[in-house]
Amino acid sequence: MVVPAPPAPAEVRARRWVRGPLWDLFWLHGGLWLAPLAVALSIGWTDPGDSPAHIAYLVLAALFWIGHRFSSTWLAWFTTAYADTRRAQPLRFYVVPAVVMALTAVVVLAPEGILPGTWMQRVIVLGGADYLLVTYHFAAQHFGVLSLYRSRSTRTAPARVRTLDRVFALTVGGGVIIAAELVQGATTLPDTWLGPLAHGPDLAPIRVPVAVVTLALTALQLAVARRHTPGLPRVLYILGLAAMALAALFAHPFVYLFCWTTQHWLAAVGLAGIVAEGEPTPPASRPFLRVFHAIHRVPGRFLLVLALLSALSMPLYEVEASGGPSDRPAFDVLDAALGGILTAPLTLQLLTALGLATAFLHYLLDRAVWRFSDPAVRRAAAPLLRPPAP
Numbered sequence: 001m002v003v004p005a006p007p008a009p010a011e012v013r014a015r016r017w018v019r020g021p022l023w024d025l026f027w028l029h030g031g032l033w034l035a036p037l038a039v040a041l042s043i044g045w046t047d048p049g050d051s052p053a054h055i056a057y058l059v060l061a062a063l064f065w066i067g068h069r070f071s072s073t074w075l076a077w078f079t080t081a082y083a084d085t086r087r088a089q090p091l092r093f094y095v096v097p098a099v100v101m102a103l104t105a106v107v108v109l110a111p112e113g114i115l116p117g118t119w120m121q122r123v124i125v126l127g128g129a130d131y132l133l134v135t136y137h138f139a140a141q142h143f144g145v146l147s148l149y150r151s152r153s154t155r156t157a158p159a160r161v162r163t164l165d166r167v168f169a170l171t172v173g174g175g176v177i178i179a180a181e182l183v184q185g186a187t188t189l190p191d192t193w194l195g196p197l198a199h200g201p202d203l204a205p206i207r208v209p210v211a212v213v214t215l216a217l218t219a220l221q222l223a224v225a226r227r228h229t230p231g232l233p234r235v236l237y238i239l240g241l242a243a244m245a246l247a248a249l250f251a252h253p254f255v256y257l258f259c260w261t262t263q264h265w266l267a268a269v270g271l272a273g274i275v276a277e278g279e280p281t282p283p284a285s286r287p288f289l290r291v292f293h294a295i296h297r298v299p300g301r302f303l304l305v306l307a308l309l310s311a312l313s314m315p316l317y318e319v320e321a322s323g324g325p326s327d328r329p330a331f332d333v334l335d336a337a338l339g340g341i342l343t344a345p346l347t348l349q350l351l352t353a354l355g356l357a358t359a360f361l362h363y364l365l366d367r368a369v370w371r372f373s374d375p376a377v378r379r380a381a382a383p384l385l386r387p388p389a390p
Contacts, residue, residue: 016152016231018384019274024233027270028145030263031240035247038258048254057258058329064265066317067310069358071272072366074306078292081279081383082369085376089368097364101357108353119349126356133363138264139174142241144370145267149234151385157228168221168238172214172245179210180248180256207249214249218242268366269306271384275369276302278383315342317358319351 017024025032041053048054076082076093086093107115107122115122146165150157183204221238225231244263248256276296282289295301318328331342341347371377378385 016149017233018148018152018271021233023270025236027266029233029236029240030266031244031259032236034259034262035243035251035255038255039251042252042255048252053254053258057254057262060262060265062311062314062330063307064262064269065310066313067306068265068268069362070306070309071268072362072369075272075275075369076365078289079276079279079296080282080286080289080293081275081380083282083289085368085374085380088376092368093365097361100360100364104357104360105353108356109349123352123356130356130359134359135174135178136170137363137366138177138260139169140367141264141267141370142173142237143169144372145237146234147372148384149231149237150229153229153231153234155228155230161224161228164221164224168217169241172217173241176210176214176245177248177260179206180245183207183249184253184256211246211249214242214245269303271370272306273300273303274384275381316351317355319348319355 018028037056038048038053041056042048042051045051045053076086082093104126107126108119110122112118117125143166146169147162150161150165183206218238222235225234225238240263244256244260247259277299279293279296281297282293284290295305315328315330315333318331342351369377369381372381372385
């Protein structure tokens with residue numbers, strides 16, 4: 001009987017990355033380089049929002065913001081990778097998303113008097129729900145990436161390591177961010193969508209205790225990683241998440257916004273690209289899927305299509321995420337080109353409904369396509385779960 005030779009140290013190190021050091025550092029580890037980039041581009045400017053960093057952020061948002069929102073929908077509905085899963089789970093992939101989108105549209109577009117409250121009050125309620133959901137959504141992605149790196153460890157980690165990953169992601173990637181929002185003021189959503197929380201009492205004194213908790217949890221995660229799931233990629237991700245949380249507490253709000261949102265967009269798009277590119281070839285009887293497979297089979301083409309869709313559609317979504325009429329540059333350019341039609345009251349209502357409905361759709365389908373506890377999802381996302389070749 002021939003006993004296979006143990007893998008070489010270099011091969012073991014290579015398999016700890018999702019795709020490779022350079023790919024992972026760009027697409028997944030934005031917490032390590034986006035904040036320094038924002039700071040570097042802001043040097044010499046009193047307000048970073050007026051600096052070259054703001055231009056860089058607009059470019060990144062144009063390329064990846066709405067593209068990342070489309071990515072999970074694309075995987076769920078337009079890839080052969082998830083064909084068996086969506087046939088087996090129509091409730092999760094079709095029925096619930098359709099009902100949620102329809103209800104959102106009704107709440108936003110119903111004439112006053114049909115539903116309780118004014119139009120703006122209903123939008124504020126939905127905006128508050130979106131704020132909580134998007135915060136959890138970001139934290140869940142951090143847990144997912146930590147799980148990917150945990151699965152690539154050469155050691156079998158105890159079940160408690162997974163639990164600690166979830167606690168770390170939800171606390172540092174969720175709870176700390178909410179605390180930072182309250183300390184710094186609303187940065188990721190318009191103030192009106194946070195209601196009284198955006199203008200509550202001065203919470204600056206909680207900065208230090210929250211930072212201490214963040215550092216303590218980070219130290220615990222690093223100790224556990226060293227013992228049970230060693231590997232540079234996992235350690236870097238833990239440090240990157242902690243760095244972004246501390247930036248949210250202490251850095252200029254724009255720096256936090258720059259790194260926190262862009263890191264999330266890049267990770268979502270990059271991981272979706274791996275799955276799409278590795279999908280099975282669709283049968284000749286499915287011409288609809290073969291059209292999309294022509295995009296998926298060429299490395300990088302899917303990402304370019306997402307970036308193009310993102311750039312073209314971003315002006316229509318700025319109403320949803322902007323802080324008001326003075327904070328939607330792409331929307332204003334398109335509105336001027338169309339003769340002011342976008343600022344008509346009905347159009348603003350329609351765009352608000354579009355933004356909120358597709359945001360809720362994204363949260364639902366993101367959960368559907370990345371729910372690795374489901375064996376069907378693991379089969380669909382096999383190209384992502386398979387360690388890279390040495």
